[in-house]
Amino acid sequence: MPDAGNGGVATGGTTRWANGQPSAAGGPHGLASGPHGPNGGAHGAEGRVSGPEGGSLWRGGGGAWAVGDASRPGADAASSSPPQGTAARTGVSGPTEWRGLAARSLWASGVKSLAIVAGASAGLVRFLAGRDWPVGGVVAACAGAAVLIVAAVVAYDVLRLRATRWRLTPERLELRSGITVRQHRSIPRDRVRSVDLRADPVNRLFGLTVVKVGTGERAEDGAELALDPLSRHDAEALRRTLLHQGEEAEEGGGPLAELSWAWIRYAPLSVWTFTGAAVVLGTLYKALDSFGLKGFTTRLAVEGWAWLTARPLVTVPLVLAVNLLVGVVGAALLFAESWGRYRLEREPGRLRLRRGLLTSRSLTLEERRLRGVEIGEPLLLRLGGAARLRSIATGLGKRADDETEDVAALTPPMPRAVALRVATAITGAGLPALAAHPPAARRRRLVRALVTAALMMFVIVAVAALDRVGAGLGGWVWLVPVAVLAYGVWHAVAGAASLGHALTARHLVARKGAVVRRTVALDRRGIAGWTFTESYFQRRAGLLTVSATTAAGRGHYEVLDVGRGGGLDLAARAVPGLLEPFLTREKQ
Amino acid sequence: MNATRLRPPRHQVDPRAVAWWTVQWLILMVPVAGAGVAAYWFLTERPGWLGAVVGVFAAGCLGLALVAPRASYRVERWEVTDEAVYIRKGWLTHTWQVAPMSRIQRVDTARGPVQRLFGLADVTVTTASSAGAIKIEALDHEVAAQLADRLTTLTQATRETPRERPLCLGRGTRPGKGGRP
Numbered sequence: 001m002p003d004a005g006n007g008g009v010a011t012g013g014t015t016r017w018a019n020g021q022p023s024a025a026g027g028p029h030g031l032a033s034g035p036h037g038p039n040g041g042a043h044g045a046e047g048r049v050s051g052p053e054g055g056s057l058w059r060g061g062g063g064a065w066a067v068g069d070a071s072r073p074g075a076d077a078a079s080s081s082p083p084q085g086t087a088a089r090t091g092v093s094g095p096t097e098w099r100g101l102a103a104r105s106l107w108a109s110g111v112k113s114l115a116i117v118a119g120a121s122a123g124l125v126r127f128l129a130g131r132d133w134p135v136g137g138v139v140a141a142c143a144g145a146a147v148l149i150v151a152a153v154v155a156y157d158v159l160r161l162r163a164t165r166w167r168l169t170p171e172r173l174e175l176r177s178g179i180t181v182r183q184h185r186s187i188p189r190d191r192v193r194s195v196d197l198r199a200d201p202v203n204r205l206f207g208l209t210v211v212k213v214g215t216g217e218r219a220e221d222g223a224e225l226a227l228d229p230l231s232r233h234d235a236e237a238l239r240r241t242l243l244h245q246g247e248e249a250e251e252g253g254g255p256l257a258e259l260s261w262a263w264i265r266y267a268p269l270s271v272w273t274f275t276g277a278a279v280v281l282g283t284l285y286k287a288l289d290s291f292g293l294k295g296f297t298t299r300l301a302v303e304g305w306a307w308l309t310a311r312p313l314v315t316v317p318l319v320l321a322v323n324l325l326v327g328v329v330g331a332a333l334l335f336a337e338s339w340g341r342y343r344l345e346r347e348p349g350r351l352r353l354r355r356g357l358l359t360s361r362s363l364t365l366e367e368r369r370l371r372g373v374e375i376g377e378p379l380l381l382r383l384g385g386a387a388r389l390r391s392i393a394t395g396l397g398k399r400a401d402d403e404t405e406d407v408a409a410l411t412p413p414m415p416r417a418v419a420l421r422v423a424t425a426i427t428g429a430g431l432p433a434l435a436a437h438p439p440a441a442r443r444r445r446l447v448r449a450l451v452t453a454a455l456m457m458f459v460i461v462a463v464a465a466l467d468r469v470g471a472g473l474g475g476w477v478w479l480v481p482v483a484v485l486a487y488g489v490w491h492a493v494a495g496a497a498s499l500g501h502a503l504t505a506r507h508l509v510a511r512k513g514a515v516v517r518r519t520v521a522l523d524r525r526g527i528a529g530w531t532f533t534e535s536y537f538q539r540r541a542g543l544l545t546v547s548a549t550t551a552a553g554r555g556h557y558e559v560l561d562v563g564r565g566g567g568l569d570l571a572a573r574a575v576p577g578l579l580e581p582f583l584t585r586e587k588q
Numbered sequence: 589m590n591a592t593r594l595r596p597p598r599h600q601v602d603p604r605a606v607a608w609w610t611v612q613w614l615i616l617m618v619p620v621a622g623a624g625v626a627a628y629w630f631l632t633e634r635p636g637w638l639g640a641v642v643g644v645f646a647a648g649c650l651g652l653a654l655v656a657p658r659a660s661y662r663v664e665r666w667e668v669t670d671e672a673v674y675i676r677k678g679w680l681t682h683t684w685q686v687a688p689m690s691r692i693q694r695v696d697t698a699r700g701p702v703q704r705l706f707g708l709a710d711v712t713v714t715t716a717s718s719a720g721a722i723k724i725e726a727l728d729h730e731v732a733a734q735l736a737d738r739l740t741t742l743t744q745a746t747r748e749t750p751r752e753r754p755l756c757l758g759r760g761t762r763p764g765k766g767g768r769p
Contacts, residue, residue, distance in 0.1 A: 394716075528715045529687035529722075532594065536680050549687075551716030565590025572592075578688050582667075582674050586591040 098165040102231045104206045111202050113153035117146040191215045195239040197362040209235035257422045259342035266413035267335035268328040269380035277326035339412040369393045371526035371552035373423050375519040387419040392553035434500030440541040441561035442496035449488025457481040501559045508574045510559040520557045524574050526550045597667035597674045605726030608706045609657030617653040621646035666724045685722045689746045691715045695739045697732050
C-alpha cells in the first residue's frame with residue numbers, strides 16, 4: 001500500500017509540490033489523507049487531491065508556514081520564513097528575491113471599475129429621478145458613488161498586490177498570495193508545460209499581461225498558477241525562461257499559419273449569423289424589462305407587431321435582411337476580435353498560438369501532449385470550402401470551464417487546403433485517401449430516414465382519421481413528412497458519404513458526420529484501448545463501431561459503421577499485438 | 589468477405605450473478621408493475637380491455653425481470669491476460685472492451701449491499717481515458733480480490749511510461765474486510 005500512497009503524492013505533487021522528495025512530501029500527505037491511506041487506491045486517488053491541498057494551503061498560522069516550507073526542497077530559512085501574517089515585503093532577499101506584481105495594475109483596475117460605476121450610476125439615476133431629485137443632486141450622488149466604488153476597487157487591489165509575491169528559483173516557481181486566506185503555491189520548473197499570456201484591452205493600454213503557468217496535468221482545480229498581472233516585458237521574459245532556453249533556437253520556416261484577412265469571409269458561415277441578431281434583440285428586450293421599462297418595451301412590441309403585420313410582404317423580408325446584416329457584421333467583428341493577429345508557430349517541442357485583436361492571448365501546447373488533430377467542417381463552412389482545426393491533446397479539457405472559448409482551437413475557419421496543410425505540418429503526415437465504408441452503412445441510414453418519415457406519416461394519418469370533422473388539420477401538415485423525408489434522405493446520403501477511415505504510419509484517421517463533418521487523425525500511440533459495439537441492426541448488417549479510447553480530447557474517437565472484419569483488422573493493425581489474441585480469423 | 593471476428597472472452601461471470609441480477613430487476617420492476625395494476629384498480633372503472641392491457645404489461649415487466657438476467661449471464665464474459673483486460677457485455681447491443689495492461693491506472697473493487705448478500709464483487713479497471721473504464725461485473729468476491737491483486741502486480745510490471753501518468757493502484761475495498769454475513 002505505501003506504493004499507492006506515494007503514487008498519490010506524486011500526482012498531487014505535480015500540481016504544487018515536488019515529488020522529488022517523497023519523504024518530505026509524505027508528511028503533509030499523510031496528515032491530510034491518513035484515513036484513506038490504509039484503504040487503498042480508490043480512496044488514495046481522492047487523497048491525492050486533498051492531500052497536497054491540505055499541505056499547501058496555509059491559513060495565516062505560523063505552524064502552517066513551517067509545513068509548507070519543510071516540504072519544499074531547497075528552502076533555506078533566510079528567504080522562506082518572512083514575518084508571518086504580512087507578506088514578504090520587497091526588501092526580502094534570498095538566492096532569488098521575491099517580486100511583486102506590476103504596480104500599474106492599480107490604474108488598470110481603476111479604469112475597469114468605471115464599468116461598475118456606469119452600472120451603479122444608471123441605477124441611481126433611475127431611482128433618484130423617480131423621487132423628483134434635482135439634477136444637481138443626482139449628479140452629486142453619482143459622483144459620490146463613483147468615487148467610493150473606484151476607491152474601494154483600488155484599495156482592494158492595493159491589498160491584493162501587497163499580499164502577492166512570486167519568485168523564480170532555479171528549481172521552482174513560487175507564488176504567495178491571498179489577503180485573508182494566505183496561499184503558498186509552487187510548481188517545479190521541470191513540470192511547467194504551458195505558459196499562457198492574456199491581456200484584455202485595458203491591460204494592454206497599461207502594458208500589462210496576465211500569466212498562467214500550467215503543469216499540463218489534467219487541470220484539476222489549482223493546477224495552474226496565475227500571475228495577474230505582470231508587465232508585458234516581464235511576462236514575455238518569464239515565458240521564455242520557463243519554457244526555457246530555446247531562444248528561438250530554430251527560426252526555420254516561419255509560422256505554421258498566419259492570419260489572412262480574406263478568411264473573414266468565412267466568419268458569417270455559422271448558424272449564429274442567422275440567429276444571432278434575434279438573440280441579441282431578445283436579450284436587449286429582457287434587459288430593458290428588468291430595468292423597469294416594461295411599459296416602454298410592451299408598447300414597442302405592440303407597435304412593432306402592428307407595423308410588421310400591416311404590410312407583411314414588405315416588412316418581413318426587410319426584418320430578415322436587417323437580421324442577416326446584423327448577424328454578418330456581428331460575426332465579422334467577433335472573428336476580428338478573436339482571430340486578429342493570429343499566428344501559429346512551432347517552437348522547439350511545442351506549438352505557440354497567438355491571437356486576439358483587442359484581448360491578446362498567447363497559448364502554448366507541448367507537442368508531447370498532442371495526440372492528433374481534428375478537422376471540423378460544419379455544413380455552412382463546408383459549402384464555403386472552409387475548415388478549421390482543433391488539437392487533440394491531454395489535459396486541455398477542464399480548462400474550458402472558466403473560459404468561454406474553445407481552448408483546443410488551433411486555427412480560425414480557413415480554406416480547406418490551408419487547413420489540411422497546417423494539419424500536415426502539425427502531425428507530420430499528410431491526410432491519406434480514406435477507405436469508404438460498406439454500402440450497408442448507407443442502406444442503414446436510408447432505412448432510418450424512411451422509417452422516421454413513415455412513422456410521421458402514420459401519426460398524421462391517425463390524427464386525421466380520429467379527427468372526424470377534418471377541420472383541425474390544414475393541408476400543409478402533409479408537407480411535414482415530405483420535408484422530413486427529404487431532410488432524412490439528404491442526411492443519410494451525406495452521412496454515408498462522410499464515413500471513411502485510414503491507417504497511416506503514425507495515425508488512425510476517421511471521418512464522420514453529415515451536418516458537422518469531423519476528420520480525426522489520432523496518434524496510434526495515444527490509443528489506450530478499444531471498445532467495439534454492435535447494435536442489433538448493425539449486427540444484421542454486418543457492421544460494427546470501433547471506438548478508440550484515449551486520454552486526450554473527447555476521450556474516445558469512433559470509426560462508425562465499418563464492416564465487421566475490416567473494422568477489427570483496422571484496430572488490430574493500429575495497435576499491434578493488443579487485439580491479436582482475441583481475434584479468430586477464418587479463411588473463406 | 590473478411591471473416592475476422594472477436595472470440596468470446598474465456599471466463600463467464602459467477603452463476604450467482606443470475607440471482608443477484610434477478611433481485612435487482614425485481615426491485616425495479618415489481619413497483620412498476622404494481623403501480624400499473626393499482627392505477628387500473630383504483631383510478632379507472634375497470635373496463636375489461638384495459639384490464640387485459642395492464643395484465644400483459646405487468647406480466648411483461650415480471651417476465652423481463654426473469655429473462656434479462658439469464659440473457660445477460662449468457663453474454664457477459666471476461667478475460668485477463670498478461671497483456672490486456674478483455675470483456676464482452678450487452679444483450680441487444682453487444683459491446684467488447686479491450687484495455688492494454690500498460691495503460692491501466694487504477695483497479696477498484698466494489699461490493700453493493702445486495703451484491704454482498706450473494707458474495708459477489710465488481711472489479712473496475714480505469715485507464716487515462718475518460719471513456720475507458722472497464723467493469724468486470726459479478727465475480728465471486730474472493731476471485732475479485734485475487735484478480736485485483738493480480739492486475740495490480742501486472743500493471744506495475746508492464747507500466748510503459750512511468751513518468752507520463754503516475755500510477756495509482758489499489759482496491760476500493762480490502763479483500764478481508766466486510767466479508768460475508
